[in-house]
Amino acid sequence: MTDRRHIWQTWSRTVRCRPARWITPRVEGQLTEAVRTAAEQGLGVRVAGSGHSFNQLACTEDMLLDLSGYTGVLDIDRRAATVTVRGGTRLAEINAALDRAGLALANIGTLDAQTVAGAISTGNHGTGITHRPFSAQVSALRLVTAEGAVLCVDEESELMRAARTSLGTLGVISTVTLRCVPRFNLRSVPGAERLDGILDRFEEWAHSADHVSFNWLPWTEEAFTRAWHRTDEVPTRGAVRQRYATTVDEMRCGLAGLAGHRRPAAVPWAKRLLAAGVPTEYVDAGHRVFSFPQPVRFLALEHALPLENVPAALRELRVALRRFGAYSPYSVLVRVGAADDSPLSPVFGRLTGYVNLTVPRTARYTEILRTAEHLLRDLDGRPHWGKAHTATAEVLRPRYPQWDRFQAIRGKLDPTGMFCNEYVGRVLGPVDAAQQVYA
Ligand SMILES: Cc1cc2nc3c(=O)[nH]c(=O)nc-3n(C[C@H](O)[C@H](O)[C@H](O)COP(=O)(O)OP(=O)(O)OC[C@H]3O[C@@H](n4cnc5c(N)ncnc54)[C@H](O)[C@@H]3O)c2cc1C
Missing domain, CATH: 3.30.465.10 (Uridine Diphospho-n-acetylenolpyruvylglucosamine Reductase; domain 3)
Structure with a gap:
């Protein structure tokens, strides 16, 4: 019989593990003591935060440091x-x-x-x-x-x-x-535009506000945009309802997902039936505009692409997803970001457009995810480390100009591979290999 009390699982409940030692430190001294014990006993160590990654990153059969x-x-x-x-x-x-x-x-x-x-x-x-x-x-x-x-x-x-x-x-x-x-407030300005209109001037659109994003349902031609502008205006009365409007919308997606469980082709129909109201403009504290409660569990895949490749990615996705004729009730989400200098940052060295696909947690969507992943990879996409993907170190290494520098640092700090698990071995390779190359 499975002892569920000793099973750690991700927020999405799609990945679980049974650590031999499960430690919940409260002070730094307990962290250092746990790591020393693991070293003495030859145990691997993985740290778990809140488990909001969609993959096996935090999993271990050895010692789990649950923070x-x-x-x-x-x-x-x-x-x-x-x-x-x-x-x-x-x-x-x-x-x-x-x-x-x-x-x-x-x-x-x-x-x-x-x-x-x-x-x-x-x-x-x-x-x-x-x-x-x-x-x-x-x-x-x-x-x-x-x-x-x-x-x-x-x-x-x-x-x-x-x-x-x-x-x-x-x-x-x-x-x-x-x-x-x-502390700052943001004015959230929703809009709707033809997808092709945004893609035709994508780089200009990316620069058009402090923060921009759009959502697009693959069976439609229209995208729903959001622009967030810094403002000195005070929060709009009832702004808190706007934050929960997105939560309610995700619950509708959850329901449409249930409707599409037997017949994924029914998803567009269910979405139309459950259509949300038109979002309105409002002002609220920045952190309340950025995030919203997300109670419905799902799976997500996201790739960071060179900004200029995003229009091609969306156009190819449109063809590929329509060919399936079976849709996720969640829209494709597009966001943008500046270049970073952290060696394993998915946006290392380039202005970026992030393309995110969210799907219900059923095997039915595996093929859609796989198709999207390969399409985004072929357009020089780098997968989000915390989301679903199948890339291996072989695939990833050529995409990161400072990959080898990172591996050298990793080899120096963790020569025995204490902080490695099977999944890390897949995406980064073993520490030994790094040491051989950089000794
Ligand atoms: C509903 C939902 C919405 C999301 N939205 C976004 C989004 O808008 N943007 C985005 O980029 N991502 C998003 N994600 C992905 C997710 O937020 C990230 O992968 C994430 O931040 C994981 O944080 P966590 O605390 O859950 O870490 P975990 O998933 O528990 O761990 C992730 C990794 O961090 C390591 N780790 C955790 N704590 C420590 C520590 N103290 N020391 C060393 N290593 C540590 C773990 O070992 C593991 O490798 C979303 C995920 C979900 C489920």
Whole structure:
């Protein structure tokens, strides 16, 4: 019989594992002690944040360091505009503390339920052509190494650039200091436009507001755009309802997904039946505009493409997805971002358009995901580290100009591969191989 109490699983409940040791540290001393014990006993170690990655990144049969209790805002420095938090702290808690202090994070993704260290480690991002991924806001880290020592990593170091997107392979991120900005409001301006109209002037569109995104249902010709502009205006009355409007829309997608469970061809029909009202313009605090509660569980695949390849990607996706004739009830989401300098950042060295596909959690959609993945890969896409993909180190290495630098750092910090699991071995290769190449 399966003992469910000892099974760790992702938010999507599509990936699970049974760790031999499950440790929930509350102070840094317990983190270092756990890592030393693992080293003595020859155990592998993986760290779990909130499990919002869709793949086996955090899984282990050895020692799981579950940071759900390792939380808390340790310091807010108003003059320097920084916040220091424990690695397991969720973004929602950081946003609330900063809001009270008159500060904010410059940009986050659509979710605030994940941990700060999990977001950093997977290249988490929001949207905005001048905004790098979330981890670019990190100014200092404390990293517990494979020896159980604590390294203070500062902003200027090469180790910082590597640690900013490291999939938990360089050590355990104990505390994080993030740069903040003065608290700000955003005006959210929804719109609708023909998909081809946006694609014809995609780069201009990407630069048209502080933060832009669009959603598109593959059986339609129209895309729904959102532009978010910084503003000094006060929040609109009832703005909180707007935040939940997106949540309600996702619940409709969940229902349409159920309707399409037997007949995926029925999804467009179900979506029309459940059609949402027209979104309206409103102003609210930045962090409430960026993210919204997401109770419906799904699977997602996302690739970061050179900005100029996005129009071709969407046009090819349109043909490919229509050929299936079976649709996901979730729209394709397109966001944009600035180039990053972290070696494993999916946006390393290039302005980027992110193309995201969300599907219900049934095997029926596997082929659609696979088709989309290969299409995006062929257009020089790099997969989101925290989302579903099938790429191996062989596929990924040529896509990252500083891949070998990262592997050298990894080999130095974790020579025995303590922080590796089967999945990391697949996407990054074993540590030994890195050492042979860079010794
Ligand atoms: C509903 C939903 C919405 C999402 N929206 C977005 C979005 O808008 N933008 C986006 O980019 N992504 C998005 N994602 C993906 C997801 O947010 C990221 O993969 C993510 O940030 C994971 O954080 P986590 O705390 O859940 O980490 P986990 O999934 O638990 O772990 C992820 C990785 O981080 C490592 N890790 C965690 N904590 C530490 C630590 N302290 N030290 C070292 N390594 C550590 C783990 O070992 C693992 O390798 C979304 C996911 C979901 C489910």
